[in-house]
Amino acid sequence: xxxxxxxxxxxxxAAVRARELSPVELxxxxxxxxxxxxxxxxxxxxxxxxxxxxxxxxxxxxxxxxAAGGPLEGVPLAVKDNIDVRGLRATAGSRILADRVPDAxxxxxxxxxxxxxxxxxxxxxxxxxxxxxxxxxHYGTTRNPWDRERLAAGSSGGSGAAVAARAAPIALxxxxxxxxxxxxxxxxxxxxxxxxxxxSTQGTIPCAWTMDTVGPLARTAADCALLMxxxxxxxxxxxxxxxxxxxxxxxxxxxxxxxxxVALPAGFALARVQPDVAAAVRTALGVLESVGVQVVEVExxxxxxxxxxxxxxxxxxxxxxxxxxxRTRPEDYGDDVxxxxxxxxxxxxxDYLQAQRFRTLLRARLLDALRGADxxxxxxxxxxxxxxxxxxxxxxxxxxxxxxLEHIARYTAVPSTxxxxxxxxxxxxxxxxxxIGMQLIGRPFEEDLLLxxxxxxxxxxxxxxxxxxx
Amino acid sequence: xxxxxSDATLPDDATVDALVRFAGLGELAPERTAGLAEWLRxxxxxxxxxxxxxxxxxxxxxxxxxxxxxxxxxxxxx
Numbered sequence: 001x002x003x004x005x006x007x008x009x010x011x012x013x014a015a016v017r018a019r020e021l022s023p024v025e026l027x028x029x030x031x032x033x034x035x036x037x038x039x040x041x042x043x044x045x046x047x048x049x050x051x052x053x054x055x056x057x058x059x060x061x062x063x064x065x066x067a068a069g070g071p072l073e074g075v076p077l078a079v080k081d082n083i084d085v086r087g088l089r090a091t092a093g094s095r096i097l098a099d100r101v102p103d104a105x106x107x108x109x110x111x112x113x114x115x116x117x118x119x120x121x122x123x124x125x126x127x128x129x130x131x132x133x134x135x136x137x138h139y140g141t142t143r144n145p146w147d148r149e150r151l152a153a154g155s156s157g158g159s160g161a162a163v164a165a166r167a168a169p170i171a172l173x174x175x176x177x178x179x180x181x182x183x184x185x186x187x188x189x190x191x192x193x194x195x196x197x198x199x200s201t202q203g204t205i206p207c208a209w210t211m212d213t214v215g216p217l218a219r220t221a222a223d224c225a226l227l228m229x230x231x232x233x234x235x236x237x238x239x240x241x242x243x244x245x246x247x248x249x250x251x252x253x254x255x256x257x258x259x260x261x262v263a264l265p266a267g268f269a270l271a272r273v274q275p276d277v278a279a280a281v282r283t284a285l286g287v288l289e290s291v292g293v294q295v296v297e298v299e300x301x302x303x304x305x306x307x308x309x310x311x312x313x314x315x316x317x318x319x320x321x322x323x324x325x326x327r328t329r330p331e332d333y334g335d336d337v338x339x340x341x342x343x344x345x346x347x348x349x350x351d352y353l354q355a356q357r358f359r360t361l362l363r364a365r366l367l368d369a370l371r372g373a374d375x376x377x378x379x380x381x382x383x384x385x386x387x388x389x390x391x392x393x394x395x396x397x398x399x400x401x402x403x404x405l406e407h408i409a410r411y412t413a414v415p416s417t418x419x420x421x422x423x424x425x426x427x428x429x430x431x432x433x434x435x436i437g438m439q440l441i442g443r444p445f446e447e448d449l450l451l452x453x454x455x456x457x458x459x460x461x462x463x464x465x466x467x468x469x470x
Numbered sequence: 471x472x473x474x475x476s477d478a479t480l481p482d483d484a485t486v487d488a489l490v491r492f493a494g495l496g497e498l499a500p501e502r503t504a505g506l507a508e509w510l511r512x513x514x515x516x517x518x519x520x521x522x523x524x525x526x527x528x529x530x531x532x533x534x535x536x537x538x539x540x541x542x543x544x545x546x547x548x
Contacts, residue, residue, distance in 0.1 A: 305523075308516035351517050354524040361530050 005029040006467075009075045009169040009223040013116065016074040019063065023074025027056035027118055030076040034121065034167045037470045040148055042140045043162040045081045046089055047121035052076065055118045070116030071226055071250075077112055078162040078171040081122040082129055083214065084203040085109050092205040093125040093155075095138045095332045096325055106203025107235050108172055108214045115230035120168060124158030127337045129174055129207040130318050131155055132182055132408045137334040141388060144186060145468040146434050150385040153186035153408070155179035155207075159217050160187035165470055170227060171217040176207040177314050178380075178412025180215050181424035185380035185437025188426045188463070190454060191217045192224050193412075195444045196419040197242030199228075200235030208317035209240070210356075211416045219464050221425065221454035225249035228447055244445050252448040253455040258292030260453065262440070263373035268303040269411070272395050272402070273382040280428035280436040281379050284457065291456050296373060302365045303414060307406075309355035309362075310413040316352050319344025363418040370443045375450055378411040380424040380437035415441045423450040426463040435463070 001021045004012060015021035031049050038044060059074045079085050082092035084102035091097045104110075109119060124142045126134050134142040134157025142157035144150040145165040152161040156173030160183025163171050173180040175193035184191025192215045199214045206212050216227035228249040235241045264270075264285065270278045285295050319326070322341050330338060369376060383393050383404075392401035415422035420441055427438040442450045458464050524530065 305520065308513065308520045311513060312517050312520075347517075351521045354521040355517075357524045357527075357530050358520055361524075361527070 003029070005033040005166050005169075007169060008220050009072060009218060010220070010226055012169060013069070013071060013073050013075050013226075016059070016063070017069040021074075023056040023059040023063075023118070024053060026074050027052050027076050027120065030120055030168055033165070034162075037145070037165045037167055040143065040470060041145055041161045041165050041167075042142050043124055043158040043165060043167060044078070044121045045091060045093065045124050045139045045158070048088055048119065051087065052118050052120040059116065059118070070114065071229065072112060072170070073116030075117050075170060076120045076168045077117040078121060078123045078159055078168040079109060079119050080156050080159050080171070080173045081125050082174055082205040083109060083172055085119045085122065088119070088122055090122065090205070091139075092129065093127045093136050093139060096329055097205070098138070102203070104203065106214075107200035107237065108231055109203070111230045111233075112172070112227065117170065117230075123156065123162055123171060123173075126155035126157065126179070127334050128205070128318065128322070129155040129176060129179055130337050130340055132178065132405065134158065134183070135388070143388070144385045144434070145470055146188060147385065147432075149388055150434065151186060151388055151390070153182035153381070153385060156191075156217065157183045160184050160189055160191065163187070163189045163217050163219060164468060166467065169218060170223055173215060173217050174201075174204060174207070175213045175215055175416070176211045177310060177416045178409040180217060181380050181412045181422055181437070181439060182408060184217055184424040185426075185435065186385040188435030188437075188466070188468070189217055189219050190221050190224050190426070190464070191215065191424045192228065192447060192451070193415060193422045194228070194232070194447055195242070195421045197240050198244070198421070198445060198447065199231045200233075200238040200241050202235055202237040206321055208314045209321075210313065210317065221423075221451045221458055222250065222253055224423075225253055225448070225451045225455070228451070232447070242445070247448045249448045249451055252452050255452060256292065257453055257456040259294070260292075260375075260449075261294045261296060261373040262288055262375050262377050262453065263296050263298040263369060264377050265300050265303055266297045267299060269378040272407070273379055274384065274395055274430065276384065276430035277379050277382060277436050280430075281377070281438050284427040284438050285377065287457055287460050288453070291460055293453065293456075298369050298373065298376070300365050300369055302362050305358070306362065306413050306417050307410070309358040310417045312347060312351055312355040313359075313417075315340060315344040316347045317344075359417050359419070362414075363420070366414075366418050366420060366441070367443065374442070375453060376441040378414070378439045378441070380411060380439040382407050382410055384430040384432055384434035384436060411439055420444060421447045421450060423447070423454055425454040425457060427457075427461075428463055429466075
């Protein structure tokens with residue numbers, strides 16, 4: 001097999017199980033790719049070449065002894081640095097936890113290992129996952145593989161960049177307000193925020209407890225489905241985990257999407273976005289129609305009101321987790337994260353509770369809309385990847401630039417606030433050559449349906465086949 | 471802590487300063503409070519608006535909070 005680091009996880013695992021590709025060869029190819037691109041991209045906080053090769057040799061021995069191999073047998077995996085991998089530093093992108101080495105895998109990592117995946121390193125991230133840029137004062141900025149002067153977004157920026165750069169075919173990220181979907185869109189890969197409670201967060205350093213999720217990033221919806229087959233399921237060690245039936249995500253992709261309904265909240269989804277983003281989303285809707293999906297428009301007024309309650313919850317909860325360190329080690333935080341944590345301490349309990357009540361209202365409205373449609377569709381970000389130093393960004397009117405960080409999570413905050421699944425899928429490129437992502441929002445625990453729509457879309461398009469020049 | 475404006479939950483400068491001091495943060499790094507106050511002032515009107523609208527919709531129940539499945543999703547489907 002030539003260039004094994006270019007394979008999707010599904011193709012790589014199939015080649016490994018068929019003995020056409022050694023897991024050692026595959027792992028070494030990805031480690032070589034990390035070495036080749038890391039100076040340019042800075043996707044990893046740490047790389048575990050020795051541990052990964054030892055795991056690959058163990059996989060090889062299992063296969064030689066007659067084992068059938070798992071669905072992800074021998075497939076290299078990048079793990080965001082706020083998710084525990086036994087024996088590897090888990091800093092959460094912070095100086096505060098710079099020396100923390102867990103002695104056990106997080107539940108998500110353990111499940112992927114059981115399916116055959118091989119962790120090769122810990123991916124860079126925004127400090128403590130509290131931010132959307134992956135500008136990290138402690139471990140350096142992760143750069144976008146498509147243009148190194150652009151952000152990879154975040155907070156799972158290293159995970160998105162590693163997959164886009166072909167350093168790892170699959171990655172784990174966490175998503176509170178958009179931290180999987182934003183880097184997926186900025187880097188041109190697929191990223192899934194599961195329904196809250198679908199994937200165990202045990203062994204993961206929290207950001208905002210009531211919105212935190214763990215999920216996959218990969219180049220294809222099919223690979224994300226393979227990962228969800230391994231990741232999804234109840235975990236009694238996670239008090240937020242849901243005990244709901246788990247569908248066969250990969251198998252579901254073989255079903256037709258004909259007759260499924262996708263709803264566009266046009267007044268929200270296509271307002272105040274860059275023209276290239278609006279055009280890509282409209283074109284994508286046409287592609288979905290061409291494969292038999294019915295596209296309708298809906299109006300959901302509450303979508304325009306998400307920012308304040310989402311940001312209030314997203315600000316208050318991390319401050320509770322960090323309260324002690326904020327007083328004993330304030331100098332060890334980056335300036336942006338420290339300011340946000342301080343701000344969270346000043347928010348009123350009454351406003352927090354009203355924001356939680358807004359979530360109930362928003363979720364009811366979205367579920368109403370999802371009774372008449374199988375998914376809602378929006379852009380993932382209103383713009384393509386911003387410049388590394390961008391404070392403002394042009395949306396529609398060059399004479400009236402917007403504050404970038406006030407808009408970056410406008411769409412991803414919706415399923416985060418409602419506890420629903422959200423999937424970002426590459427849907428084209430802007431005139432600047434940067435990827436554009438669209439977001440599908442679904443009913444609780446119906447990630448398989450979102451992946452099915454994305455898979456049908458990817459079968460009809462080739463955006464996901466393009467690779468950045470590195 | 472008594473300087474809350476009567477027309478909204480929008481705090482004035484003195485209240486923000488008091489909140490920061492109350493949280494024990496201003497004493498750690500007083501130079502940071504200016505940026506913090508600016509951020510809060512930008513967000514507070516929206517938060518106040520949301521709170522006012524939610525307060526007027528008393529029929530909406532409180533959401534579940536951490537300690538049980540978030541938003542009750544797990545319990546609904548279990």
